[in-house]
Amino acid sequence: MSGKMLLMGNEAIAYGAVDAGVSFVSGYPGTPSTEALEAVARLKPPGAHVEWSVNEKAALETAAGAAYAGARALVTMKQVGLNVASDPLMSLNYVGVKGGLVILSADDPGPISSQTEQDTRRFAQFARLPVLDPSSPEEAYAMARAAFALSERFRVPVLLRPTTRVCHACSVVERMKPEPLVKPSGFVKGKEWVIFPRLSFEAKKRLVAREPELADAQRPFNFIEETRGDLPARIGIACGGIGAAYAREAALSLGLRCRILKVGASNPFPEALAVEFINGLDCVLAVEELDPVIEDGLRPLMDGVALRGKRDGSMPIAGELSAAIIEDALRVMVPALSLDGGKDGEPPPLSSSGDISTCGGDKGVGSAPSLIAAAALRPTEAVSGEEMERQPRLPLAVPIGGDAAAQAEGASPNAAADEPAPTPPIRPPILCAGCPHRASFYAVKRAAKGRKAIFCGDIGCYTLGNAPPLDMVDTCLCMGAGVTIAQGLKSADPDAHCFAFIGDSTFFHSGMTGALNAVYNRADMIIIVLDNRTTGMTGRQPHPGTGESAVGEPAPKADIGAILLALGVTSVRRANPFDIEEAIETTHEAMDETGVRAVIFEAPCIAVAKPGRPMAVDASRCVGCQVCVKALGCPALSFMPSPYQQGRIAARIDASMCTGCSICSQICPTECIQPLDGPKGGDTA
Amino acid sequence: MNCLLCGVGGQGTVLASRLIAQCAMDAGAFARTSETIGMAQRGGSVVSHVRWHDHAGAIPSPLIPLGGADALIGFEPGEAVRCLPYLKPGGAAVVSVNGVTSAVAALSGNQPDAAVFVDYLRKAAPNLILLDGAEIARRVGSAKTLNMALLGAAARLLGFSVESMLDALRKRLSPRLVELNRLALEEGAAASGSARTVNPKEGSI
Numbered sequence: 001m002s003g004k005m006l007l008m009g010n011e012a013i014a015y016g017a018v019d020a021g022v023s024f025v026s027g028y029p030g031t032p033s034t035e036a037l038e039a040v041a042r043l044k045p046p047g048a049h050v051e052w053s054v055n056e057k058a059a060l061e062t063a064a065g066a067a068y069a070g071a072r073a074l075v076t077m078k079q080v081g082l083n084v085a086s087d088p089l090m091s092l093n094y095v096g097v098k099g100g101l102v103i104l105s106a107d108d109p110g111p112i113s114s115q116t117e118q119d120t121r122r123f124a125q126f127a128r129l130p131v132l133d134p135s136s137p138e139e140a141y142a143m144a145r146a147a148f149a150l151s152e153r154f155r156v157p158v159l160l161r162p163t164t165r166v167c168h169a170c171s172v173v174e175r176m177k178p179e180p181l182v183k184p185s186g187f188v189k190g191k192e193w194v195i196f197p198r199l200s201f202e203a204k205k206r207l208v209a210r211e212p213e214l215a216d217a218q219r220p221f222n223f224i225e226e227t228r229g230d231l232p233a234r235i236g237i238a239c240g241g242i243g244a245a246y247a248r249e250a251a252l253s254l255g256l257r258c259r260i261l262k263v264g265a266s267n268p269f270p271e272a273l274a275v276e277f278i279n280g281l282d283c284v285l286a287v288e289e290l291d292p293v294i295e296d297g298l299r300p301l302m303d304g305v306a307l308r309g310k311r312d313g314s315m316p317i318a319g320e321l322s323a324a325i326i327e328d329a330l331r332v333m334v335p336a337l338s339l340d341g342g343k344d345g346e347p348p349p350l351s352s353s354g355d356i357s358t359c360g361g362d363k364g365v366g367s368a369p370s371l372i373a374a375a376a377l378r379p380t381e382a383v384s385g386e387e388m389e390r391q392p393r394l395p396l397a398v399p400i401g402g403d404a405a406a407q408a409e410g411a412s413p414n415a416a417a418d419e420p421a422p423t424p425p426i427r428p429p430i431l432c433a434g435c436p437h438r439a440s441f442y443a444v445k446r447a448a449k450g451r452k453a454i455f456c457g458d459i460g461c462y463t464l465g466n467a468p469p470l471d472m473v474d475t476c477l478c479m480g481a482g483v484t485i486a487q488g489l490k491s492a493d494p495d496a497h498c499f500a501f502i503g504d505s506t507f508f509h510s511g512m513t514g515a516l517n518a519v520y521n522r523a524d525m526i527i528i529v530l531d532n533r534t535t536g537m538t539g540r541q542p543h544p545g546t547g548e549s550a551v552g553e554p555a556p557k558a559d560i561g562a563i564l565l566a567l568g569v570t571s572v573r574r575a576n577p578f579d580i581e582e583a584i585e586t587t588h589e590a591m592d593e594t595g596v597r598a599v600i601f602e603a604p605c606i607a608v609a610k611p612g613r614p615m616a617v618d619a620s621r622c623v624g625c626q627v628c629v630k631a632l633g634c635p636a637l638s639f640m641p642s643p644y645q646q647g648r649i650a651a652r653i654d655a656s657m658c659t660g661c662s663i664c665s666q667i668c669p670t671e672c673i674q675p676l677d678g679p680k681g682g683d684t685a
Numbered sequence: 686m687n688c689l690l691c692g693v694g695g696q697g698t699v700l701a702s703r704l705i706a707q708c709a710m711d712a713g714a715f716a717r718t719s720e721t722i723g724m725a726q727r728g729g730s731v732v733s734h735v736r737w738h739d740h741a742g743a744i745p746s747p748l749i750p751l752g753g754a755d756a757l758i759g760f761e762p763g764e765a766v767r768c769l770p771y772l773k774p775g776g777a778a779v780v781s782v783n784g785v786t787s788a789v790a791a792l793s794g795n796q797p798d799a800a801v802f803v804d805y806l807r808k809a810a811p812n813l814i815l816l817d818g819a820e821i822a823r824r825v826g827s828a829k830t831l832n833m834a835l836l837g838a839a840a841r842l843l844g845f846s847v848e849s850m851l852d853a854l855r856k857r858l859s860p861r862l863v864e865l866n867r868l869a870l871e872e873g874a875a876a877s878g879s880a881r882t883v884n885p886k887e888g889s890i
């Protein structure tokens with residue numbers, strides 16, 4: 001199927017890879033990258049292998065194997081996943097590939113759903129690899145396609161790094177004719193596949209020597225364009241990724257006519273184009289999310305022209321950008337903008353050389369990437385002056401600042417001037433109603449009550465166990481680190497009971513390594529596996545314990561308990577966390593032993609289990625003690641004024657949210673919480 | 686057109702924004718959306734931006750600027766108040782009157798009454814359609830269709846017919862879910878005609 005489709009950025013990347021004839025796809029789920037592999041799994045390109053790997057290192061290594069044999073391969077992960085995969089990555093640049101190998105590493109400015117604000121473009125510099133930085137889903141499609149040919153031409157992996165607002169934005173993407181699927185030519189033995197000090201020495205020299213040629217091949221991804229406002233200014237905006245979209249938006253909204261340098265491939269930095277861009281300008285603003293990569297690339301080329309960006313505080317160093325932030329910086333740079341309309345200023349003439357075009361791009365390079373890129377990497381259609389007039393102009397009085405959410409808290413432009421807006425309640429993310437993790441945390445908290453205990457958390461929905469009232473995550477670092485940190489803490493703090501909470505998917509990702517390390521080094525700790533049979537946080541992806549593959553086919557099912565025993569833990573216990581007494585008792589038993597002990601709390605994520613009959617509070621018997629709400633923090637539980645006793649409160653359950661997990665009914669001292677309409681039910685089946 | 690959707694994670698804002706974008710695309714426009722996905726969506730505040738225009742270049746980025754939304758669809762009154770600064774002066778708002786309790790507020794015991802926000806919206810957003818989403822959900826028989834009821838109520842404002850919304854729905858939902866959602870869409874559309882005089886306390890439409 002081809003033609004126009006409404007695609008999310010991650011889906012667009014999947015379509016781009018499939019249309020480039022990808023035949024091996026691996027990855028590990030991680031926001032904001034997850035949907036890319038899911039989309040490939042849905043498309044099921046004939047003859048292609050699609051897998052969720054146990055972690056990003058495994059994903060990159062398997063894909064490298066396929067690419068050695070000539071297959072086009074895509075690996076998907078988030079930016080912190082690239083840290084896990086950095087081990088193979090840093091050698092793979094030397095060894096190289098035969099089939100095109102594209103690594104999607106999605107960055108998360110904010111961060112919105114990550115541990116770090118790291119920038120994959122820096123990693124590309126570190127590894128001396130090409131990196132493509134799309135500014136929209138439609139560009140992500142074109143870049144994904146082009147990346148495979150680029151990888152094959154230079155025999156190195158190519159990084160593709162969209163940020164959240166590209167990954168999770170949707171737009172109309174025009175799919176172009178797919179390339180025919182090339183059958184992998186097979187692995188040809190040779191000494192180039194075996195990394196040795198001598199090979200690395202030669203390979204590094206080769207990588208550096210080819211940089212000018214690579215820069216040339218990347219020209220279609222970098223171009224100069226001009227915005228079409230009424231107010232000309234001798235300033236330029238150098239931008240990349242979603243920053244380019246915001247820059248265009250800001251120029252449109254301010255009615256500014258200025259030069260834009262769009263950097264879609266920042267490594268090596270397109271110096272010749274940048275010099276051409278800077279020529280004749282008074283001032284340049286660098287607009288990019290995360291690190292000042294473009295800004296740093298420009299600095300040595302400025303030749304007296306002023307450069308503004310993150311390093312002088314004109315742009316925020318952390319967090320997401322917005323058009324408003326850029327408008328603010330532009331107003332400082334172009335004083336005429338501060339006056340309404342600003343048309344009275346004497347406009348300096350812009351360079352009228354033919355090099356500057358509104359659709360940009362040097363179309364002179366005949367390589368495969370340039371062909372696709374030239375066709376599809378043009379910025380979105382230019383808007384004529386007349387059309388722009390019809391565009392709504394943003395009132396210049398809009399508050400401008402760093403955080404869009406914080407701005408939004410301000411008074412409404414629509415509000416009656418005399419009335420302040422009532423403050424809506426804060427709503428941070430929390431564990432879902434009926435989440436088995438809530439029950440597990442509560443049970444362990446009760447079991448450890450009165451004893452010195454440290455609770456090491458890990459990465460997943462259960463990181464949210466840190467919030468009150470549970471307050472059960474004392475540490476959290478990175479995937480799998482809960483187990484190893486608990487081991488280290490115990491050795492330095494021998495009186496404490498050290499618990500490591502880890503989800504099933506994280507256990508497979510890198511928890512097993514830590515468990516073996518703990519066993520081997522005679523640690524004394526308890527591993528609590530929160531086995532909800534899915535990868536909940538990222539949207540229910542299967543993993544080696546689910547018995548299902550990425551494309552929904554049956555797969556062998558790994559048994560976490562058996563693995564733990566094989567790794568040598570002293571005991572493995574299993575319990576249903578929704579049976580609070582049993583869960584507490586099981587935890588007590590484990591606490592009374594020594595060595596590395598494991599408790600597996602088994603109950604499916606509410607997103608994969610059918611909800612049970614909801615619970616209801618018998619308000620006539622509720623004494624308003626608040627035990628249920630204050631101990632559990634279930635979002636289905638709240639208070640209302642008691643209909644029976646004036647001035648008292650009673651608990652209330654939102655039946656549309658409650659899954660009937662029953663833990664509140666087990667802890668209510670008056671036993672007034674019962675299944676709705678009848679005495680039975682309440683188990684999540 | 687710029688339309689902002691806001692609510693609480695799990696209320697179905699993502700599907701609703703995709704449907705609007707699909708309708709716009711089907712009508713020949715270029716469309717962009719941006720949504721809250723991932724950890725932030727677990728019961729937290731969520732916002733979706735939908736933008737469409739005949740020319741892609743007129744909407745270069747996926748985010749609506751403050752004060753730039755022609756329409757606001759509020760799945761929860763408190764969240765609608767939170768996002769009101771995005772609405773253009775004179776822009777239209779379609780808001781469900783039913784509050785969703787915040788577990789954090791419940792813990793501290795100061796859960797504000799949804800009616801406070803509804804009252805404020807009445808004054809601050811003159812071009813307002815209030816919808817009793819809970820009542821429609823009860824009639825349709827599912828609490829999961831609030832998004833469709835709101836879309837039905839907003840369709841005309843956004844310049845789409847209920848039929849075109851239905852077409853978009855069929856493209857993006859599995860067939861077994863279409864009937865239920867169609868019902869909610871039509872209930873919402875029907876309700877919006879007389880909805881302006883709704884009394885949220887009595888829950889009548």
Ligand code: SF4
Binds near residue numbers: 435661
């Ligand atoms: S049974 Fe209680 S704790 Fe469980 S989901 Fe329902 S209200 Fe929440």
Ligand code: SF4
Binds near residue numbers: 621
């Ligand atoms: S624990 Fe029982 S008695 Fe106490 S507030 Fe909750 S429902 Fe009412």
